[in-house]
Amino acid sequence: MDLRQMRYFAAVARERNFTRAAESLHIAQPPLSRQIQLLEEELGVTLIVRKSRPIRLTDAGRLFYEQAMQVLGRVDQMKDATRRVGMNRNRLLSIGFVASTLYGGLPVLVRKLRRHAPELDIQLLELLSIQQIPALKEGRIDVGFGRLKQSDPNIASTVLREERLVAALPEGTPLAASDAPLPLSAIGGQKLIVYPKEPRPSYADQVLSLLQDAEIHPGDVLEVREIQTALGLVAAESGICIIPSSARQMRSDVRYRVIDSPRAVSPVILSHRAGDGSHHLGLIKTLIHDMYAENPAWLAANNLRPPL
């Protein structure tokens, strides 16, 4: 498959007419027909109903069209962004993060960073904690916000804070009746949903070992790929799930109860290359410090709107 074929198909889908589509693409009609045939052949799927005037898209064609438009838009954005970084010689700061920090202080930090260093192009990449280590080494990212402690000598890590864990519970179930802290033991026998499924080790293992250390055995453990799915399943009463406090913002159709155990915490960890003495890294550390100073509540135990 080829961007050209996608563009050709998009033109046909828009015009609902091969001849006019070919004109708009500045090519002759037969090559256009052939490219669409090749595309359909590669996919093994008919995209266009030709025995109808004007032509119609099949269901597969409609889907392909929408997706293709999005991909093409994305490619254009990518071109622009690459040119901007390359031409202006702007420094690029690449930040890796785990999804949960998006619901915490990361957006605020990024906004502050843009204000304090407008010359910087900021790239945000969602990466799981352990993916951040190789990404840092390979220079794909410059800083990482993760949740897993590690001890690679080439990577410097700082615990920004320990965040309370909360249990996500389906509305209307007995456990969700109270707002009081939930004893860890209450999780025993419950159906537990953990994430992410892979790559291991991950936050899932952190949760599971927390329970294991307390000798609490959940009734059944279901692994899912991401927190969104996990909370969706909780809402669908498929089980309960343990998430960092900040991720509570993701859904309000489930109930949350802080877990009543001093060990039920998850760190937020800033990582960067050990040798990295860049100005921007220092700026980030300063800004994070400021954020905590501005909002000391974020450091409080029962943090309602927690931080990075």
Place this chain on the structure above:
Amino acid sequence: MDLRQMRYFAAVARERNFTRAAESLHIAQPPLSRQIQLLEEELGVTLIVRKSRPIRLTDAGRLFYEQAMQVLGRVDQMKDATRRVGMNRNRLLSIGFVASTLYGGLPVLVRKLRRHAPELDIQLLELLSIQQIPALKEGRIDVGFGRLKQSDPNIASTVLREERLVAALPEGTPLAASDAPLPLSAIGGQKLIVYPKEPRPSYADQVLSLLQDAEIHPGDVLEVREIQTALGLVAAESGICIIPSSARQMRSDVRYRVIDSPRAVSPVILSHRAGDGSHHLGLIKTLIHDMYAENPAWLAANNLRPPL
């Protein structure tokens, strides 16, 4: 630009070596070098620092690499999805929605729909309200959830409910001191942020005409493209913003106050093609009805967790 060039560049970036990258791509090394040169030429940007062994990526190269990987992943997903729909002859149901419904009942509806009609492939497309009308006519979507009343004879629309509007206020400002309903008049003289900027007419006009009809004049109106930006600016104390109640879930670092006016509501409107008597459309209507029945609070005036 071409997916092939993106794949080639990705291989070089991964291997950090043209020769080995060429091997992994099963082509000779010189053509690979040339394709990368062509890519750099088209972008007008150097992506690779060659006077270094192993080679390094420039900042632009790093950015391009990450984006390219995401695009390539996206293309693969698209192929799979298209094949699945085309092969299994699954019916595709394409749903257009405005962003705010994502923070309301839409996810619940989609989940119910998947459960009740597992044979269905569901495509979700974010479209502004007025974009949904042509999208319905052209068959790009089958149903739309929007916020703008319209009167196209070919499109049937149903108001699902009227949702209360709330003002988003920066924390710590005088207006944010209370949780009580906010009189519409309090918005007079305030800096107001509205969205989306285009295409018009949009929800922005709904908000502006609400104020105009009440003869209230905001101090200054700033138009932004999307709600996320608008709320970000509110958090940065750039002004206040009027949003549908359900969108409160998007951020918790701003304060919300229900607007104290019976006219300060925004409808949630279900639209579909006038002739459409498909089974799945009926199912959607039934499911929505069920949702409201299950959760009558959604219909209450001061809806905290509102619906579609």
Place this chain on the structure above:
DNA sequence: CCCATACTATACCTTAAAGGTATTGTTGCA
């Protein structure tokens, strides 16, 4: 410091595939 080594770039040729022209089917409407 220079040469050996391990690369990447250049030059030039071969081949595959995209695009064009002419023409033959189809569809749908008058």
Place this chain on the structure above:
DNA sequence: TGCAACAATACCTTTAAGGTATAGTATGGG
């Protein structure tokens, strides 16, 4: 039913991707 509009097929031309041979350039050991 026949004509107008349009897509598919057949076949040729041109463009550009890929291959081979070789020259140029960056690190590392002697």
